Amino acid sequence: MTPDSATGYSYEECTATADWLLKRAPERPLVGIVCGSGLGGLAKMLKDELVINYCDIPNFPQSTVHGHAGKLVFGTLKGKPCVCMQGRFHLYEGYAIQKTTMPIRVFKLMGVETVILTNAAGGLNQDFKVGDIMIIKDHINIPGFAGHNPLVGANDDRFGVRFPCMSDAYDRDLQQLVRAVADELDFSVFMRDGVYSVLGGPSFETIAECRALRQLGADAVGMSTVHEVIVARHCDMRVLALSLITNKAVMDYQSEKKANHEEVLETGALRAKQMEKLVSTVVSRIPNTPTHCS
Numbered sequence: 001m002t003p004d005s006a007t008g009y010s011y012e013e014c015t016a017t018a019d020w021l022l023k024r025a026p027e028r029p030l031v032g033i034v035c036g037s038g039l040g041g042l043a044k045m046l047k048d049e050l051v052i053n054y055c056d057i058p059n060f061p062q063s064t065v066h067g068h069a070g071k072l073v074f075g076t077l078k079g080k081p082c083v084c085m086q087g088r089f090h091l092y093e094g095y096a097i098q099k100t101t102m103p104i105r106v107f108k109l110m111g112v113e114t115v116i117l118t119n120a121a122g123g124l125n126q127d128f129k130v131g132d133i134m135i136i137k138d139h140i141n142i143p144g145f146a147g148h149n150p151l152v153g154a155n156d157d158r159f160g161v162r163f164p165c166m167s168d169a170y171d172r173d174l175q176q177l178v179r180a181v182a183d184e185l186d187f188s189v190f191m192r193d194g195v196y197s198v199l200g201g202p203s204f205e206t207i208a209e210c211r212a213l214r215q216l217g218a219d220a221v222g223m224s225t226v227h228e229v230i231v232a233r234h235c236d237m238r239v240l241a242l243s244l245i246t247n248k249a250v251m252d253y254q255s256e257k258k259a260n261h262e263e264v265l266e267t268g269a270l271r272a273k274q275m276e277k278l279v280s281t282v283v284s285r286i287p288n289t290p291t292h293c294s
């Protein structure tokens, strides 16, 4: 059997989508932002925006989750050209893993250098509070343990190498920048850093699963982001990822609490303003990759 990428999109298909978008975009974006559940308001920060519905974009998957609007927004943030996904794709929506991450490759082909991924996550670390923002410093790819990785299939060297390194996945300078900006904005009291673990969803975790994830070293749990990080690093974009702790994972058999998507969206709304301020200030300070003269 010949290995192929039949469940994903080829380089040519991603290029066709990127070219279609660039014909309409005001300029090439340098920063790509992905909005997590209930965090779609981040796109409202963009000025002079151009909004394109996913259903109008060739080859693009469609958002099916409440809190993910399904719109791609181009615009500038403090002068820096950005593109923002109001709505991401999750494994549990039924898409092949390679399809959930296809927009990240389209970002790359449009010229994006830095990707900022946001998500809503359940807090496993008992010191975390609802409303905390966690700078992701590392991840545990639980579906990856069973071979579910977006890079499975034939490797196209035009995107990246067969065996990409992940020990430097989360850009340390960008993490430092977020800490510095959070200090200036007086947000330090709700800033954390930690390890994000991804599960396939859509069912929330059992108590035993939460305890196991905590023992593995995870501080937060969710159903997204990691696959986007892997694809972004494969094609050599810088990555910053932030989790909004929207609920505390249930770790105790005496607890009456039940994880639910409504609480996730409500917490997103409560912290939206600070998340927007944090992300927009960070974006305005991201250094562009120096262009190399030959």
Ligand SMILES: O=P(O)(O)O[C@H]1O[C@H](CO)[C@@H](O)[C@H]1O
Pocket (backbone or CB within 6 Å): 035, 036, 037, 038, 088, 090, 118, 119, 120, 121, 201, 222, 223, 224, 225, 260, 261, 264
């Ligand atoms: O990770 P994002 O897209 O923020 O969404 C999170 O919120 C949903 C659960 O409420 C799941 O999809 C989980 O991954």
Ligand code: HPA
Pocket (backbone or CB within 6 Å): 120, 121, 122, 123, 204, 205, 221, 222, 223, 246, 247, 248, 249, 259, 264
């Ligand atoms: O508790 C959670 N578990 C998984 N995904 C989530 N997304 C927000 N909260 C959670």
